[in-house]
Amino acid sequence: MRMRVVRAVARTTFREFWRSPEAVFWTYGFPILMAVVLGFSFRPGPLPKVPVAVVDGPQAAAMVAALGHDDRLQVERLDAAAADRALARGRVAVLVRAEQPAVLRADPTRPDAELARLLVERTLRDAAQGPPPPLAVEAETRPGARYIDFLIPGLIGLNLLGAGMWGVGFQLVQMRTHHLLRRLAVTPMRRSEFVAGYLAGRLALVLPEALAITLFGTLLWDVPFRGGFLPWTCLVLVGSFAFAGLGCLLAARVRTIEAVAGLMNAAQLPMWVLGGTFFANERLEGVMHWAAEVMPLTHLNRALRDVMLEPGTLLDVAWPLAALAAFAAACFGLALRFFRWQ
Amino acid sequence: MSGTAGPAIELRELRKTYRKKGEVVTAVDGLDLVVARGEVFGLLGPNGAGKTTTVEICEGLTEPDSGLARVLGREWRRGVDDEIRARIGVCLQETKFHEKATVRETLALFAAFFDRGRRVDEVLDLVSLREKASARQASLSGGQRQRLAVATALLGAPELLFLDEPTTGLDPQSRRQLWEVVRSVRAGDGTVLLTTHYMDEAQQLCDRVAIVDQGRVIALDTPRALIRSLGGEHCVEIDVDDFAGRVGRDDLRRLPGVVGVELSSTRAVLVLPHVESSLPGAVEALLRARGLVDHRFAVRPASLEDVFLHHTGRQLAEQEKP
Numbered sequence: 001m002r003m004r005v006v007r008a009v010a011r012t013t014f015r016e017f018w019r020s021p022e023a024v025f026w027t028y029g030f031p032i033l034m035a036v037v038l039g040f041s042f043r044p045g046p047l048p049k050v051p052v053a054v055v056d057g058p059q060a061a062a063m064v065a066a067l068g069h070d071d072r073l074q075v076e077r078l079d080a081a082a083a084d085r086a087l088a089r090g091r092v093a094v095l096v097r098a099e100q101p102a103v104l105r106a107d108p109t110r111p112d113a114e115l116a117r118l119l120v121e122r123t124l125r126d127a128a129q130g131p132p133p134p135l136a137v138e139a140e141t142r143p144g145a146r147y148i149d150f151l152i153p154g155l156i157g158l159n160l161l162g163a164g165m166w167g168v169g170f171q172l173v174q175m176r177t178h179h180l181l182r183r184l185a186v187t188p189m190r191r192s193e194f195v196a197g198y199l200a201g202r203l204a205l206v207l208p209e210a211l212a213i214t215l216f217g218t219l220l221w222d223v224p225f226r227g228g229f230l231p232w233t234c235l236v237l238v239g240s241f242a243f244a245g246l247g248c249l250l251a252a253r254v255r256t257i258e259a260v261a262g263l264m265n266a267a268q269l270p271m272w273v274l275g276g277t278f279f280a281n282e283r284l285e286g287v288m289h290w291a292a293e294v295m296p297l298t299h300l301n302r303a304l305r306d307v308m309l310e311p312g313t314l315l316d317v318a319w320p321l322a323a324l325a326a327f328a329a330a331c332f333g334l335a336l337r338f339f340r341w342q
Numbered sequence: 343m344s345g346t347a348g349p350a351i352e353l354r355e356l357r358k359t360y361r362k363k364g365e366v367v368t369a370v371d372g373l374d375l376v377v378a379r380g381e382v383f384g385l386l387g388p389n390g391a392g393k394t395t396t397v398e399i400c401e402g403l404t405e406p407d408s409g410l411a412r413v414l415g416r417e418w419r420r421g422v423d424d425e426i427r428a429r430i431g432v433c434l435q436e437t438k439f440h441e442k443a444t445v446r447e448t449l450a451l452f453a454a455f456f457d458r459g460r461r462v463d464e465v466l467d468l469v470s471l472r473e474k475a476s477a478r479q480a481s482l483s484g485g486q487r488q489r490l491a492v493a494t495a496l497l498g499a500p501e502l503l504f505l506d507e508p509t510t511g512l513d514p515q516s517r518r519q520l521w522e523v524v525r526s527v528r529a530g531d532g533t534v535l536l537t538t539h540y541m542d543e544a545q546q547l548c549d550r551v552a553i554v555d556q557g558r559v560i561a562l563d564t565p566r567a568l569i570r571s572l573g574g575e576h577c578v579e580i581d582v583d584d585f586a587g588r589v590g591r592d593d594l595r596r597l598p599g600v601v602g603v604e605l606s607s608t609r610a611v612l613v614l615p616h617v618e619s620s621l622p623g624a625v626e627a628l629l630r631a632r633g634l635v636d637h638r639f640a641v642r643p644a645s646l647e648d649v650f651l652h653h654t655g656r657q658l659a660e661q662e663k664p
């Protein structure tokens with residue numbers, strides 16, 4: 001492999017990206033913007049009230065009064081149909097039917113359902129024994145346990161996913177549709193030189209970008225960085241390679257921009273939802289559980305949280321690192337095997 | 343370096359078919375061709391004749407179904423690929439280079455691929471793009487893009503240059519500039535294989551021309567010899583609204599001095615060694631006798647177009663009415 005050639009390909013690739021302001025924005029500006037917006041919307045403050053619906057009926061008024069003793073509950077009286085709809089849409093965490101005995105319904109996959117159930121149970125018990133004892137509520141505001149702390153490592157993961165997939169795959173397909181790949185293929189440029197230079201050019205910005213998100217979190221919201229910088233760097237790089245590999249693989253044979261966009265969306269969307277960026281995916285069950293567990297983003301996010309929110313070392317993240325590296329190798333292997341130059 | 347003796351390109355019984363949705367298209371159909379070193383060789387033929395397919399087989403981009411393709415004494419296979427690629431220069435029929443890159447940057451990228459070759463500035467001068475060196479690809483005109491594509495092919499100082507329709511869509515001045523580039527390559531002992539739709543280009547630029555139709559070579563020689571094979575170097579065109587079968591080939595053949603005739607519904611082309619002064623009158627008399635009152639009569643030198651017409655009965659440029 002001739003470094004001169006690698007450098008030349010890398011330079012050209014990087015330039016092509018850097019000179020497209022839209023691409024730069026969507027890959028690098030957008031995640032930061034999202035961190036800012038989400039960070040401000042989940043700022044520590046008083047614990048939000050838990051919404052509860054009481055279904056209309058003969059004893060509904062008494063039930064509303066009993067639940068009203070706990071001011072952490074936000075009680076709403078609805079008819080049966082409206083209550084069902086509110087529960088389905090997630091507007092209330094549980095609904096209560098005042099029968100003998102009382103019936104409580106909740107969607108168990110909603111994270112706030114469990115809390116709502118406990119609150120309702122206790123409030124009803126207390127209400128039955130006479131005047132309820134005053135309860136003190138303490139909101140968790142310590143750094144490392146807030147949603148923003150959870151979110152920032154996840155956003156790094158998500159950003160690497162986007163940079164790897166869109167950045168790598170999209171331009172490859174464009175070069176193919178423009179006949180540029182076949183033009184390159186008839187030069188003495190070796191394939192390994194092309195791949196190395198191309199990735200170097202595309203991934204040159206991932207470390208600065210991950211650093212930028214981390215700095216934003218630290219400076220604005222005191223998001224901790226408790227582990228080592230080395231394991232963090234390794235995770236960012238290996239994670240990028242894993243997603244770049246996936247991007248290459250998806251773009252290996254596709255002939256049109258539209259097709260690769262569709263493929264990438266199909267691959268990315270599940271990871272956006274289940275990859276553990278916006279909410280914990282540990283308690284998923286069944287198919288969702290397995291889907292989440294095979295996603296590279298899941299493991300990258302967990303490992304990033306290990307080295308940011310906890311004092312994780314290189315050893316602590318050795319497994320996810322190895323798994324991501326193996327995934328990257330498999331993707332690149334397959335991609336080169338099936339790659340279409342024209 | 344191996345394979346410096348022998349022809350630059352040798353194609354034997356070359357075949358290539360494409361299958362698309364059950365339909366079989368034979369792009370190259372048993373094509374034979376030998377291009378000597380140091381010559382400018384032209385492939386002339388209508389759309390879909392198989393020119394690009396043939397050239398891309400030579401470039402190692404397309405694999406033939408059968409037959410032999412030897413380039414600079416070597417056959418394409420793993421291991422020798424990069425050696426051949428280092429010695430050829432390629433300008434594909436259409437390539438869009440990196441849009442955000444300037445002319446100079448694009449050339450610098452391609453220059454890096456070659457261990458030895460020309461400097462970027464030298465190539466910029468060769469294709470007269472120096473004043474556009476810092477312009478980005480997206481801001482170039484079609485002709486400038488085409489010259490850039492040719493420039494990338496020249497960077498490796500190739501022994502063999504492939505130009506697939508290098509001048510299509512160019513203005514006459516840009517075309518002539520590219521012709522100069524081709525001539526300078528030949529002056530430096532390089533071989534050029536080019537494809538074109540333009541007879542004048544093939545006639546003026548090429549040492550030898552192969553006329554390709556439906557995947558085969560139907561005539562091959564120097565432009566002069568090809569034209570001379572018609573039997574005369576002058577052509578007379580007679581255009582009417584519609585012959586409607588009222589004038590036959592034999593009628594025209596009997597006109598003074600005529601050695602060859604091509605006839606379509608609206609046009610007759612007569613080939614003659616000399617244009618006799620009695621010809622216009624004879625034509626007029628013949629047409630009038632058959633009830634054709636209005637016609638256009640024009641004399642011009644014979645061209646490769648007539649050679650193509652002679653061999654295929656069709657016109658090279660698709661201007662023929664059904």
Ligand SMILES: Nc1ncnc2c1ncn2[C@@H]1O[C@H](COP(=O)(O)OP(=O)(O)OP(=O)(O)O)[C@@H](O)[C@H]1O
Pocket residue numbers: 360361362367368369387388389390391392393394395396435
């Ligand atoms: N990749 C392909 N798949 C299917 N058919 C193809 C492919 N490439 C070429 N062909 C067909 O093969 C035939 C020859 O094509 P080719 O491009 O070699 O012609 P050409 O002489 O270069 O024409 P033009 O003057 O238009 O460039 C055409 O009928 C074309 O449709």
Ligand SMILES: [Mg+2]
Pocket residue numbers: 393394395435506
């Ligand atoms: Mg062609």
